[in-house]
Structure formats: structure tokens, C-alpha cells
Amino acid sequence: MKLNKIGEFGFIARFSDKFNDLIKNGQKGIGDDCAVIPKNKNTSFIITTDLLVEDVHFKKEKISAFELGYKSLAVNLSDIAAMGGIANSSFLSVGIPKNTDVEWLDEFISGYQKLSEKYNVPLLGGDTTKSPDMLVINICVVGEIENKKTKYRSGAKNNDIICVTDFLGDSAGGLNVILNNLPDNEDDAKYLLKKHLMPEPEIFAGQWLASQKGVNAMMDVSDGISSDLKHILDASKCAAEINLENIPLSDELKNISEKNNWNIYDISVSGGEDYCLLLTVDKEKFQEIAQNFQTKFNRQLFKIGRIIEGSPEIYFFKNNKNIDLNKKGYNHFK
Amino acid sequence: MKLNKIGEFGFIARFSDKFNDLIKNGQKGIGDDCAVIPKNKNTSFIITTDLLVEDVHFKKEKISAFELGYKSLAVNLSDIAAMGGIANSSFLSVGIPKNTDVEWLDEFISGYQKLSEKYNVPLLGGDTTKSPDMLVINICVVGEIENKKTKYRSGAKNNDIICVTDFLGDSAGGLNVILNNLPDNEDDAKYLLKKHLMPEPEIFAGQWLASQKGVNAMMDVSDGISSDLKHILDASKCAAEINLENIPLSDELKNISEKNNWNIYDISVSGGEDYCLLLTVDKEKFQEIAQNFQTKFNRQLFKIGRIIEGSPEIYFFKNNKNIDLNKKGYNHFK
Numbered sequence: 195m196k197l198n199k200i201g202e203f204g205f206i207a208r209f210s211d212k213f214n215d216l217i218k219n220g221q222k223g224i225g226d227d228c229a230v231i232p233k234n235k236n237t238s239f240i241i242t243t244d245l246l247v248e249d250v251h252f253k254k255e256k257i258s259a260f261e262l263g264y265k266s267l268a269v270n271l272s273d274i275a276a277m278g279g280i281a282n283s284s285f286l287s288v289g290i291p292k293n294t295d296v297e298w299l300d301e302f303i304s305g306y307q308k309l310s311e312k313y314n315v316p317l318l319g320g321d322t323t324k325s326p327d328m329l330v331i332n333i334c335v336v337g338e339i340e341n342k343k344t345k346y347r348s349g350a351k352n353n354d355i356i357c358v359t360d361f362l363g364d365s366a367g368g369l370n371v372i373l374n375n376l377p378d379n380e381d382d383a384k385y386l387l388k389k390h391l392m393p394e395p396e397i398f399a400g401q402w403l404a405s406q407k408g409v410n411a412m413m414d415v416s417d418g419i420s421s422d423l424k425h426i427l428d429a430s431k432c433a434a435e436i437n438l439e440n441i442p443l444s445d446e447l448k449n450i451s452e453k454n455n456w457n458i459y460d461i462s463v464s465g466g467e468d469y470c471l472l473l474t475v476d477k478e479k480f481q482e483i484a485q486n487f488q489t490k491f492n493r494q495l496f497k498i499g500r501i502i503e504g505s506p507e508i509y510f511f512k513n514n515k516n517i518d519l520n521k522k523g524y525n526h527f528k
Numbered sequence: 529m530k531l532n533k534i535g536e537f538g539f540i541a542r543f544s545d546k547f548n549d550l551i552k553n554g555q556k557g558i559g560d561d562c563a564v565i566p567k568n569k570n571t572s573f574i575i576t577t578d579l580l581v582e583d584v585h586f587k588k589e590k591i592s593a594f595e596l597g598y599k600s601l602a603v604n605l606s607d608i609a610a611m612g613g614i615a616n617s618s619f620l621s622v623g624i625p626k627n628t629d630v631e632w633l634d635e636f637i638s639g640y641q642k643l644s645e646k647y648n649v650p651l652l653g654g655d656t657t658k659s660p661d662m663l664v665i666n667i668c669v670v671g672e673i674e675n676k677k678t679k680y681r682s683g684a685k686n687n688d689i690i691c692v693t694d695f696l697g698d699s700a701g702g703l704n705v706i707l708n709n710l711p712d713n714e715d716d717a718k719y720l721l722k723k724h725l726m727p728e729p730e731i732f733a734g735q736w737l738a739s740q741k742g743v744n745a746m747m748d749v750s751d752g753i754s755s756d757l758k759h760i761l762d763a764s765k766c767a768a769e770i771n772l773e774n775i776p777l778s779d780e781l782k783n784i785s786e787k788n789n790w791n792i793y794d795i796s797v798s799g800g801e802d803y804c805l806l807l808t809v810d811k812e813k814f815q816e817i818a819q820n821f822q823t824k825f826n827r828q829l830f831k832i833g834r835i836i837e838g839s840p841e842i843y844f845f846k847n848n849k850n851i852d853l854n855k856k857g858y859n860h861f862k
Contacts, residue, residue: 216648293530
């Protein structure tokens with residue numbers, strides 16, 4: 195049987211249970227943004243790893259070496275942010291085709307270093323090797339959390355408010371600019387491209403949100419909320435209502451979507467790589483947390499829906515009308 | 529400038545210093561078998577990572593899926609052994625070409641699981657993704673050490689005895705069997721192939737040796753002692769004498785080398801992937817440690833030379849005659 199019959203997820207599902215008996219006291223494995231390894235009574239190390247392969251995750255002609263170095267680390271730091279952690283150190287493995295320019299590699303490292311300095315994350319190790327033709331990058335980041343503050347995907351509770359920390363769809367809009375070869379020198383396109391090529395991990399917002407008692411579940415938006423929120427629902431055994439008119443959209447994405455006749459909900463709900471945070475907050479505490487978030491970070495915590503009872507499914511509404519996105523996809527908006 | 533002008537090591541050298549300012553108190557980065565992250569006053573976590581790329585590190589038609597799964601984890605556990613650590617958990621990233629058989633992947637995981645169970649190392653996370661054509665494997669292993677027992681490459685002292693924990697060259701002999709298409713059903717070939725395809729990390733010997741006060745420096749043999757010992761000499765700022773007649777050689781390697789006219793010193797001194805331990809031991813304590821090692825593990829701790837004063841260089845002797853391997857390579861023995 196070929197892998198494309200069962201997909202990557204089918205492969206993970208086939209083996210993830212086989213190691214359960216080996217998991218030690220306090221460790222948490224596959225299923226959240228990071229694995230957890232106890233450090234002491236009060237704190238734990240958290241670990242995340244991401245493999246990026248040329249022509250699958252990036253095309254060298256569509257992203258600069260500096261941006262790729264920055265983004266490769268950013269997507270891993272975003273997983274640390276999703277658990278409310280502080281980044282401790284990073285490990286970089288690179289498989290390099292023989293004809294790669296050293297200047298390109300230097301620029302890659304400069305981008306990686308830029309983000310490392312911003313969040314004080316030393317590169318402590320790695321591996322460098324040849325690769326026959328594709329550039330291969332694997333990054334592993336170790337972070338640290340206070341046990342009592344850690345937020346898991348499984349913590350969502352009935353009636354929780356579902357929020358995100360940033361506009362949705364900007365990164366997917368930037369990808370659309372690239373794929374459609376739109377001019378990249380106009381302000382709207384520039385803004386979206388930056389969000390796609392150099393996403394900002396929500397390390398500081400993640401730490402602050404994790405310290406708030408009303409925050410019950412948290413993760414980062416990597417595949418688009420229609421897919422990511424499903425992970426929270428699966429882990430927390432509940433359902434969700436999302437109000438599409440409340441999805442936060444940047445003016446830049448609105449402008450460019452209108453001009454090019456893009457389906458803005460398609461982009462913002464199932465476009466990935468936003469790397470902002472998706473969280474569920476106790477209904478009673480939402481207003482206070484949202485206000486304090488605004489004061490502390492000078493931006494809004496966007497309420498996009500609520501957790502309801504039921505089997506893990508997302509119900510989309512627009513102006514109180516139920517829209518059957520799950521079955522028919524995004525044709526309603528076209 | 530193309531990478532092949534400066535080599536991979538040149539690339540690492542270009543960037544490893546750039547992160548020094550970010551390294552936190554007690555952390556140790558690039559330069560040993562593992563990085564070190566403090567856990568508490570007495571213990572630290574150690575971390576190692578290895579990237580394996582198809583057609584660079586293995587050929588799918590020359591190693592079974594089970595063996596590859598076993599070996600991929602073994603080479604990482606060997607780095608944990610080299611520091612005297614206990615393995616805590618592993619993280620596996622796989623980039624999988626579309627046409628890969630699911631049964632092949634299942635066998636790969638079975639081999640990985642076999643070794644995980646042997647050393648009680650749970651798989652706590654990872655990443656699975658597509659790859660355009662080559663299979664890509666990145667493994668990261670976290671281990672734990674007692675700070676006062678940790679052995680670094682930099683600890684070698686003048687007059688230390690240089691030892692290894694196993695025969696040298698068996699793995700390279702196995703590779704020779706494969707590359708020369710020798711029959712693989714004879715006992716000698718079978719033995720060497722097993723050493724090459726399923727190397728055994730020296731986790732238990734590493735832990736015991738690390739707990740011995742007379743052991744001053746330790747690392748694992750991954751590239752052959754002529755290259756690995758050089759790392760100890762560089763880090764410890766000393767030189768070494770190696771007595772070629774003391775290099776431990778298996779009967780199987782001797783037999784097959786004689787039959788096929790192989791240069792046995794070439795294979796045992798600069799053939800890689802033995803994954804036994806290379807260590808330097810205080811001269812006064814060597815005899816006691818070697819005796820206890822024999823009692824505990826029912827095998828010999830092999831003395832192959834000694835540390836001397838001087839700039840980092842290895843002087844090879846055979847029957848008291850200096851042999852200039854460094855300058856002229858292995859032609860002396862051909």
C-alpha cells in the first residue's frame with residue numbers, strides 16, 4: 195500500500211500508540227503543540243520540531259534566504275508560544291545541495307540569528323550534511339513553562355469565548371500574491387508578503403495569556419482555524435460556533451481580495467500560516483482579559499465564536515444564518 | 529562561492545560564534561557530542577540531533593527498513609552514551625516520498641521501536657511531511673546526566689591512556705561487504721553486516737565509565753578514531769600516540785580482510801560508524817578501571833595509545849616504528 199492512500203496523518207496514527215508504555219511520569223507526547231518533559235515540581239521543558247523540505251514547504255525563488263532563516267525558526271517558536279513558554283535554545287539540522295552558494299547560507303543564518311536575538315534563543319547544536327538535490331531544514335526548539343500556567347488543547351470548556359490574537363488570512367493572502375504573480379511593490383501586497391514570509395511568533399502574548407486563569411485552551415494557527423480549532427474540539431470533546439462576520443480581517447487583505455475577486459473567508463478561515471494564537475476563554479473573564487490584553491499589547495483580542503456542547507464539529511454562522519462550510523466548502527461565498 | 533569550496537565544516541565555522549552571546553549560564557553548545565542545558569544544581573539535560581538523507585547516509589536497497597529505523601535511533605543514542613547520559617525521550621521527523629510503501633514505514637517504525645524499548649526511550653513527538661524524492665530522517669534525542677559525572681572532549685590529560693570499548697573497523701568492514709557485493713550469507717560477512725546495519729549504542733558502558741573518576745575525556749567513534757581522536761586533542765590541547773598493533777580487531781574482520789586483500793588498518797583506523805566509545809583514562813587508574821569493566825561487562829577495555837604533550841596531532845606507531853599516517857595516508861600498509 196502506498197502512503198498516498200492513507201496520508202501522513204494515517205502514518206502517524208499507525209504508530210503513535212506503540213510508544214505509550216514507555217512514556218515516563220509527567221511526560222506528555224504527541225497531541226499538543228509541544229511535548230512536555232518535567233524539569234522540577236513547578237516547571238517543565240517543552241520541545242517542538244519541524245521539518246521543512248524545499249519545493250514542499252518553500253520555493254527558493256519565492257523567499258529570500260534571510261526570510262527563510264527567519265521563518266524556519268519562527269514556526270517553531272510559535273509552538274512554544276502556543277503553550278505559553280519561554281524559548282530556551284534551538285537546534286538546526288541542514289541538508290545542503292552541493293551547488294548551494296555560501297552567501298545564500300550566510301543570509302539564511304542571518305535571518306535565523308535575527309529572530310534568535312529577538313527572543314534570546316541560543317543555537318546550541320545541530321547537524322550539517324550534504325543533500326542530493328533539495329535543501330532540507332529541521333529545527334528543534336526547547337522551551338520552558340511553569341506547570342500551573344501551561345495551556346493545552348484539551349482545556350476548552352462549554353460556553354468559552356473563542357478568540358484569536360491577530361488578523362486571520364494575511365499570510366494566505368501573501369501566498370496568493372506570490373502564486374498569482376501580483377505586483378509586490380504596492381503597500382497592500384507588501385504588507386501581506388511580510389506576514390507570509392516573516393511571521394512573528396506570539397512569544398510575549400503567549401506567555402501573558404498563559405498566566406491568565408480564564409484562558410482554558412490555547413494553540414497556534416498554523417493550518418487555518420477551520421482545521422486548528424478542530425484539534426481543540428477533538429481534545430476537549432466539545433463543539434464550536436464561529437461567527438464569520440467577527441473574523442478579524444486587515445484592510446490590506448480586504449482591499450486586495452476585492453480587487454482580485456478573492457474569496458476572503460476561504461482565505462481567512464482555511465488559509466494557514468497565520469502563527470497567531472487561537473484560544474478559548476472563560477465567558478465570565480473574557481472582558482477583563484481582553485481589556486488587559488489591549489492595554490498591555492496595544493491591540494485587540496478578537497472574539498470569533500464560542501464553545502458549545504456536542505461532538506467535535508465547527509458550526510459557521512454569518513449574520514445568524516448557519517452556513518454549512520463543513521459539507522459544501524466555501525462555495526457559499528463565491 | 530559554492531559550498532563545496534569551503535565544505536560543511538567551513539559553513540559551521542562561519543556561524544557557530546554568532547550565537548555565543550545568547551548562550552545562558554550553564555548551557556554548552558556546539559563542540560561536544562551533545563549540547564547541555566542545566567536542569568537543576570546536580571543534573572542537566574543533554575540534547576543531540578542527526579539528519580540522515582537518502583543516498584547520502586543510506587541507500588534503501590542496501591539496508592532494510594527495520595535496520596534503518598534501528599540504526600537511525602542508535603546513532604543518536606550513541607551521542608548520549610558518549611556523555612555518560614541516560615536517554616530520556618526522542619523526536620522523529622520524516623520527509624516521505626509519495627510512492628513510499630506503508631509496509632516499509634511500518635517496518636522502519638518497528639526497528640525504531642525495538643531500540644526505544646531496549647533503552648526505555650519514548651518517542652514524544654516529531655513531524656511527518658512529504659518529500660519530493662528522497663527519504664529524509666531527522667532525530668533528536670534528549671538525555672540526562674549528573675553534572676559531576678559528565679565527560680567532555682576537553683578533559684584529556686598528559687599521560688592518559690587512550691582506550692576504546694569494542695573492536696574497531698567492523699562496521700566499515702560491513703560496508704565493504706555491501707560495496708563489493710560480497711556474499712552476505714557467510715558467518716564473517718553476517719557478523720560485520722550486523723555491526724554496520726544495527727550498531728549498538730554503548731548506553732550502559734557509557735554510564736558506568738562516566739561514573740569512574742579516572743575517565744577524563746570521552747566521545748563516541750562515528751568517523752573513525754583518526755578523525756574522532758583529533759576532536760579530543762583539539763579540545764584538550766594535547767597530542768596522542770597510537771600503537772597500531774594494539775588496535776582491537778575482530779577475527780571476522782581479520783579473516784575477511786585477508787581473504788579480500790583489504791587494508792585492515794585503513795578500515796579500522798579511519799573507517800567510521802563503530803559507535804563504540806573512545807576515552808582517555810588517568811594512567812594510575814587505568815588498570816583498576818579496565819579490570820572492573822571486564823568484570824561488569826564481560827569484555828575488554830582496549831588500550832590503544834596514550835596522550836602526550838604537543839599540538840593536536842596523532843602519531844601512529846607500529847612495533848615502535850613511527851608511521852607517518854598524517855601526511856602520506858594509509859599507503860604504508862598497502
